[in-house]
Amino acid sequence: MTSDYRLSPALAARLLGVSLVLWGAVVFAATAVVVLFAVPPVFLSVVVVACVAGVFATGWFLTRSTYVVRLDEDGYHVRFVRGAGVTRARWTDVEDAVTTVVAGAPCVVFRLRDGGSTTIPVDVLVGDRDDFVRQVRAHLDRHGRRAR
Template sequence: MPVPPKSREPRAPRPTTAYAFDRALLVRAMGILLLVNGVVVFGVAALTVVASVSGLVLSVVVVLAALVLVTAGTWLGRMRTMVRFDDDGYQVRVLRGAGVKQARWRDVEDVVTTTSAGQDCVVLRLRDGRTTTIPLGVLEGSRQVFVDDLRSRLDRGHGYRRLR
């Protein structure tokens, strides 16, 4: 008598996880922007006094500096999420030089760690030879949690189960 095949129940979808830029990095970027804006406004104010440039020019520069600060603050707030994992694959945002910005887990051939420019990085190598490089030093939170989540999602995407 033939044995019926084991039924495989579909796994419940896991929630999407997002990994953010380190807050200290974002605060430093905002600090640099504030410093540059302050120098520009101070320079224009000095020109107004010394070169008898009209007060209207100073007012315009101050308004533009405020607009730059608001825009940059909004942009820095939106770029907070750096890497997003879901059941289908991954997506990398904002990182220049990361390589492939998104791919499915099935397209990932293997994952290696390396050091690039003095930073520990995770490199996802795809089947077609392209790569995605994620620097661990700019991530907020534990590196181990990130790597464990990456490993479990990659295993799940390939249909592997961990032995206990």
């Protein structure tokens, strides 16, 4: 059984805001090119249409198509979490999992047999944090590991 956990709406909105600034910078740069180098205005029109399409694609990507944490029968994979530590491991490599608070945010920490760890702030995930912890415990129980 595979469980995917997407970005929380609050984090997705923040990332979309950052992308809007970047897309706006592209339009600004294209406007400067048109004004400074006498490039035909159709160039700017094409860039604006491409940027609008980029905004919609970014929004779709952030809210629908991508996952932050994937739990499957073999292990887990974490993406887009800065400072997560080890982003991919098999359940057999996990010594245990604990819930804790890191920098004021509730987290699940996978401690690995080789001394590494993975820290997942549950606030970045959409859905019920207790459901996430139950899923992690179920995977660890199936592989003879402990969750605390």
